[in-house]
Amino acid sequence: MTVKMQKVKKEDNLIEWYNNVLIESEIVDFSAVKGFAVYRPYGYEMWEIMKEFLDKRFKSFGVKNSYFPLLIPEKMLNKEEDHIKGFSVEVAWVTKGGDKDLDEKLAIRPTSETIMYDSYSKWIKSYRDLPLLLNQWNTMVRWETKETRFLLRSREVLWQEGHCAFASEEEAMKNVMNALSSYEAVMQELLAVPVILGRKSEGEKFAGAVSTYTVETILSNNFASQAATSHYLGQNFSKPFEIKFLDEKNEWKYAYQTSWGTAMRDIGIMILIHGDDKGLVLPPKIAPIQVVIIPIINGGKDDKNILESCNEVYRILEKMGIRTLLDSRTEYSAGWKFNEYDLKGVPVKLEIGNREVESDSFSVKIRFSGKKETLKMQDLKDIPQILEQIQKDMFNRAKKEMNSRIVEEKDREKFISILKESSAVVKSAWCDNQKCEENIKEETGATSRLIPIEKEELIDKKCVFCGKNAKVNAYFAKSY
Numbered sequence: 091m092t093v094k095m096q097k098v099k100k101e102d103n104l105i106e107w108y109n110n111v112l113i114e115s116e117i118v119d120f121s122a123v124k125g126f127a128v129y130r131p132y133g134y135e136m137w138e139i140m141k142e143f144l145d146k147r148f149k150s151f152g153v154k155n156s157y158f159p160l161l162i163p164e165k166m167l168n169k170e171e172d173h174i175k176g177f178s179v180e181v182a183w184v185t186k187g188g189d190k191d192l193d194e195k196l197a198i199r200p201t202s203e204t205i206m207y208d209s210y211s212k213w214i215k216s217y218r219d220l221p222l223l224l225n226q227w228n229t230m231v232r233w234e235t236k237e238t239r240f241l242l243r244s245r246e247v248l249w250q251e252g253h254c255a256f257a258s259e260e261e262a263m264k265n266v267m268n269a270l271s272s273y274e275a276v277m278q279e280l281l282a283v284p285v286i287l288g289r290k291s292e293g294e295k296f297a298g299a300v301s302t303y304t305v306e307t308i309l310s311n312n313f314a315s316q317a318a319t320s321h322y323l324g325q326n327f328s329k330p331f332e333i334k335f336l337d338e339k340n341e342w343k344y345a346y347q348t349s350w351g352t353a354m355r356d357i358g359i360m361i362l363i364h365g366d367d368k369g370l371v372l373p374p375k376i377a378p379i380q381v382v383i384i385p386i387i388n389g390g391k392d393d394k395n396i397l398e399s400c401n402e403v404y405r406i407l408e409k410m411g412i413r414t415l416l417d418s419r420t421e422y423s424a425g426w427k428f429n430e431y432d433l434k435g436v437p438v439k440l441e442i443g444n445r446e447v448e449s450d451s452f453s454v455k456i457r458f459s460g461k462k463e464t465l466k467m468q469d470l471k472d473i474p475q476i477l478e479q480i481q482k483d484m485f486n487r488a489k490k491e492m493n494s495r496i497v498e499e500k501d502r503e504k505f506i507s508i509l510k511e512s513s514a515v516v517k518s519a520w521c522d523n524q525k526c527e528e529n530i531k532e533e534t535g536a537t538s539r540l541i542p543i544e545k546e547e548l549i550d551k552k553c554v555f556c557g558k559n560a561k562v563n564a565y566f567a568k569s570y
Contacts, residue, residue: 241358288540370435386443
């Protein structure tokens, strides 16, 4: 691999910068199939770390992992009418098996509600069979007609999808919020990305859901990006799929259901939030390499002592549980390596040369802040605290920047102008009417991103756009 300079600055063209960084840092690559990405090891390791984090959270509220078929019969996909309408144009179909036409088309999984709920209808017969709490780690395919973007919008998506069934609405809503809280945690605690939680409007909710709850963040170009969603399905799927049970009074009831999911796009959002013109800037908790040790060697007589010191530091850090790399390659200069690990976003670089060996020290450079200092070898014990501080500092800076991108607006013309120009994300009083939202989108290109979950005092009594009585406050922005 050779280190490349970025062709465009982040502030000049966010998406072109983003694509360059992803390719050059070896997160992803193009594949032979248009719209389908190759996830290279450096990127996939981040997904594995994220998966481990979420898997523990899900299991803490009783969810178990499972796996259902990739292919879904057409008649099954059509059982919930609103559901199939929501993404019918994006479904990829299998029509042949070998050289024979299939009797029925099979959809390549766009989401698993229908194939899973067919089994749920067989497994759930009594209140004793509830709750049923299942999750899948898999991929889904949606034949995106818009421009695809690495991680953010691909035709095949690495994701997870939870599907749960309950005896009561109260239990189901608790599950919806447990999932939402898990997504908030993975974004803020692992990826150091601040988020806003809320409810989607009727026009933006998941097809077939009673209500959809979302985790959103704001990018440097003032576009919003959805990181995860959690849906309360009510009985919208249990009725067509006959998922019903005998309750304690021996009466038949339909189950209350939820579905929730997130994807590899969260890694893309994190890169968009934290990256700079040198490349990735990774929060330590998600970084595949948290510390890289770079020996300053030149083929001289001191190289042996330098490498021995580097190996000792490596052993100490590994014993601490820190993901550490010792780059002792001789075919690349130290300067080349510094640029490479800046591009890859490694949080901490340790530099050890003859001067450091003689003074029993090491030099530390922080990727996020650019801060450099020299510490004594006895200070190696402080590296975990340094990593923890970087994680906190990255989140705090990102939160401050996110908050600076939100404005409250009462004036209709300013509301329209701000959204057209994407000069901010706008929070305004709104009528919560689907036709009004369609008109806003037609006028500005923006949609409502979320409505706060907790009831708030209205910013104004009238809807900022149509002037009718306002019902809620809502955030509006363009989005990826």
